[in-house]
Amino acid sequence: MKRLLSFMILASFVSSCGVQKDVTRATQYARMYEEKPISLLVMPPINNTANVEAKDLLYTSINKPLAEAGYYVISPLLAMDVLKAESAYDAELFVEAPLTTFQKYFGVDAVVFSEINAWTKKGMGVQTSIRYFIKSAHTGEIIFDRSCDLYLDLSVNSGGSGPFAALANLAMSAINTAVTDHIVAARKANYYIFRDIPRGKYSPEYLKDMDKVAEKKDISARVK
Numbered sequence: 526m527k528r529l530l531s532f533m534i535l536a537s538f539v540s541s542c543g544v545q546k547d548v549t550r551a552t553q554y555a556r557m558y559e560e561k562p563i564s565l566l567v568m569p570p571i572n573n574t575a576n577v578e579a580k581d582l583l584y585t586s587i588n589k590p591l592a593e594a595g596y597y598v599i600s601p602l603l604a605m606d607v608l609k610a611e612s613a614y615d616a617e618l619f620v621e622a623p624l625t626t627f628q629k630y631f632g633v634d635a636v637v638f639s640e641i642n643a644w645t646k647k648g649m650g651v652q653t654s655i656r657y658f659i660k661s662a663h664t665g666e667i668i669f670d671r672s673c674d675l676y677l678d679l680s681v682n683s684g685g686s687g688p689f690a691a692l693a694n695l696a697m698s699a700i701n702t703a704v705t706d707h708i709v710a711a712r713k714a715n716y717y718i719f720r721d722i723p724r725g726k727y728s729p730e731y732l733k734d735m736d737k738v739a740e741k742k743d744i745s746a747r748v749k
Contacts, residue, residue: 545738545739550738559668565597568638569581571639574643579641584601585601586708586712587639590720591719594725595725595727599633635668636659641655643674649680651677651709652674653674657670657718713746720740
């Protein structure tokens with residue numbers, strides 16, 4: 526029985542990670558390895574939700590996982606000022622446009638776009654659905670594309686039992702959801718998406734991770 530339970534837990538973990546058999550990063554992200562981008566410009570997110578704060582909240586959290594993956598990322602604060610001054614704050618206007626202007630102005634190799642398709646309270650947690658795609662500033666081609674549907678479970682267990690304990694748990698979970706910044710869920714989604722990105726020039730794994738098994742392009746996760 527214990528062996529069966531251990532197998533079920535392991536199977537659940539592998540499923541949540543979205544590992545694919547016999548698909549390497551070199552295969553899934555071939556364009557990334559061909560282009561070898563060094564510097565990135567993160568565009569303000571494209572917000573497809575009714576949460577008006579989602580755009581600015583997500584924008585400030587994107588650069589960290591990319592920098593940790595070995596890329597030089599233009600400071601979001603600097604980029605924001607320039608983009609607003611040049612009337613380029615709405616990223617959707619540039620998804621299909623040539624990106625050579627950004628290459629010349631910022632000196633970047635690629636531009637990072639994001640789409641927020643869900644960012645809302647759901648039950649006792651926060652539901653986010655985010656897609657990231659990176660386009661070459663030289664060719665305009667998409668060289669990286671992943672999405673994550675993530676549910677951040679904020680429920681709290683007081684450890685008791687019975688109807689009163691259930692009501693206490695419900696109240697505690699509601700308070701926890703109210704005071705927890707939604708950006709925590711976005712940061713976790715960022716982690717799941719970018720943990721599989723080919724490592725950049727400033728990472729010790731640069732060009733050494735090509736044979737690693739790639740995760741699925743679109744993933745789902747439920748985390749605490």
